[in-house]
Amino acid sequence: MKFEDLLLEIGGFGRFQILILAILCLPRINLPMHFLLHNFLAATPSHHCAIPHQEAFVNLTMEEVLLISIPRKPDGTFSSCEMFSQPQFHLLLNSSLQPENKSIIQHCQHGWVYDHSQFTSTISTQWDLVCEQRGLNQATATFFFIGVTMGAVVFGYLSDRFGRKAMLQLSLVCSVGCGMLSATSVSYTMLAITRTLTGVALSGLSLIVLPLGMEWVDVQHRTFTGILSSIFWSVGNMLLALAAYLVREWHWLLVAVTGPCLLSIVCVWWVPESARWLIAKGRVKQAHRHLLRCARMNGRKDFAVSPEVLTRMATDKTMGGSYSYISLFRTPVLRRISLCSGVVWFGVAFSYYGMSMNLTGFGLSIYLSQFVFGAIEIPAKMVILCLPAFSSGHHGQGFLRSCLHHRLLVHLGALPHGCEAEWDGVHLLHGPPRGGPGPADVPAGRGVAVPARGDLLRGRGVQRGRGIPAAGDAPRAPARGHRGHREATSKSATRRQRSRGRATAGSPEVRRAAV
Known part of the structure; x- marks a missing residue:
């Protein structure tokens, strides 16, 4: 039994999952309030x-x-x-x-x-970061995103070793501490250091929130889950404009955007650890308890699975294998997926933050521009959510899923525990198999026409433009080479035509026609 089968039995998208996603959306709202805070924190009035x-x-x-x-x-x-x-x-x-x-x-x-008509105080007015010193003003955003980059490496490794929930709580606590220290900065050097540390802590939120929610949701609802999480980013974008409009002093603005993390710390205590991670780490009893809790809340009272079944899943190499960042580049397919994801998301981030952090260049009120930038993202994301239902074939759907789940592919320096991301990558690079099913077309409990994660790492199981055999299919005969294969195919086709001709010649209709 696979973990995806367990999710279907306990209810892959029931009240339990909805409550988890609702709680995890709280820290998701808080992320853009810090990531785009530079627009107001370092604003330079006339x-x-x-x-x-x-x-x-x-x-x-x-x-x-x-x-x-x-x-x-x-x-x-x-x-x-x-x-x-x-x-x-x-x-x-x-x-x-x-x-x-x-x-x-x-x-x-x-x-x-x-001119204090728009901003009561910013770091530019606090330490005269204008004219010859304006480079230091822009450097505060650079320091923050350097911290985000370092945090991605640190929290990625820690969350894979010590658990998603524990590192999420640590990230929230560090975000509150560093955010409050930033608000009490008495010098530019102190502000630069604390903002860098805040970026490190918030990077943990960005990395862990989405995978933790995804690992409790079945495959069919993961696209919806990813878009829902992204919509709450847009909500946080709009709330930042409201907070900055109401709080014009930079010290208190930092307090206002950091305060919601306290609520997230309280709510995250209810969120269970990822059962997939617990099974992969051999903590079967705790995973069994969380699965029973999920089934009970989703109304699946007939669900029963023994800890022995989970133990066998934990010993599965494809479930608990050890991987590193190098694993993303071991095979040609993984190299292409990783490089494509990196290039695409560099362009996305470059253009998105390039526009979002230069709102004064549009000639409108900075508060209105910030609010509109967040608001226009929501209908765009709703269109992406509905687009796969109207797209023809699986190629467009696979591309969308690849874009939405890119973080899961590089998350923690390892591949996702399921195989849907690998399937999306193959769709993105090679197109859908000819006549082959997508992940959503395979019934529960059947072999999925996707190479297992271990096979991908060893370079097996991917054929350009061809279907991949499911786990339950009969083994094929050894390949005899292209020429031998063509000759065998031609001979078998000739024999079929001859047998079909003899059967037709012996039929009553042919004999009457001959007479």
């Missing part, structure tokens, strides 16, 4: 050089003070990073004149004055 001895110009309006103190840009706006070394009173008579002596223009010497 500013100009601070003017010394401004009280000496009491008879002048603010516009006139700026006119004699700040040079203009070619577009007519005041410069943000330069000032006159001495007041240019002659510009009051003719403001269109341009100073001929460029030596009187210098960089800001006394700090900057910021």
Whole structure:
């Protein structure tokens, strides 16, 4: 018996799975609130050089003070990073004149004055990260995503060794701690370090939440589960715009987007550990208890499976094998799947974050732009959810599943415990087998026309453009080479034609026609 068969018996998508997904959607909402926080945390309002001895110009309006103190840009706006070394009173008579002596223009010497109409405080206004220091302002996002990259490696390995639930709880606790430390930063260096550590912790959420939910759901509902999780990312995107609109001070904004992790810590205690992972690690009794709990909540009271059956599953090499990141490149098929996924998702992330983190370039309110960017994702994802039902053939469905489950393929440096991801990769690279069934077409308990994970790692079981024999099929005769195979096929076809001709010649209709 396979684990997928167990899921079908206990209810592959019942009340138990729905409750788990609802709980796991809470940390999923919190992810974009940190990943895209840079738009508001490091926003740079309009500013100009601070003017010394401004009280000496009491008879002048603010516009006139700026006119004699700040040079203009070619577009007519005041410069943000330069000032006159001495007041240019002659510009009051003719403001269109341009100073001929460029030596009187210098960089800001006394700090900057910021427009606080939109943002009460940001890290740019806190530490003057403008003009020559604006690179440090953008570097905060770089530090955060460096932490995300490191966390992907760290939590990927730890969650495969110590369990999904334990590492998810650790990731949430670390996210709360590092997020609150970021909010209390007293220097730019402290903020850079704490934001990097926050990225490490949040990477654990991003990696673990989706696989933990997927491993409790049957194959038929995993596409829906992946899209549902992605929709809650969009919801978090919109909630970020609302939180930033209501909280204009960067310290309290960090507290506002970190606080929901506390609720997630409480709720995640109810989520059980992945039974698939428990079986793979030989913890059969705990897995048996969770499976009985799932069956009872889903109304499958007649479900009964002995721990001995789970023990046999644990000893299966394809269930509990040991794999590493190198396993993703051991065979040609896996190399193609891994490289294609990497290239595609580099392009996706590059374009997505390139637009999402430059919202001021659209000329609209940054809050409205952020909200709209999140809102337009939801109908697009709903279309993707409905598209496989209207697509013809399995090729489009396999491609969609490959895009949705790409994280499962590279998750933890190992392949998924099921075989649907390998099937999706074969569909993506080679097209569907000629006349071969997809994973959804194979009844429960029957061999699936997909190579087992161990076979993929050893380079067996994948034939370009041909169906793959199921586990229960009879063994084939040894191959005799292409030429011998063609000759045998031609001879058998000739014998069939001769026998068909003799049978036809002996029929009554042929004899009457001859007479």
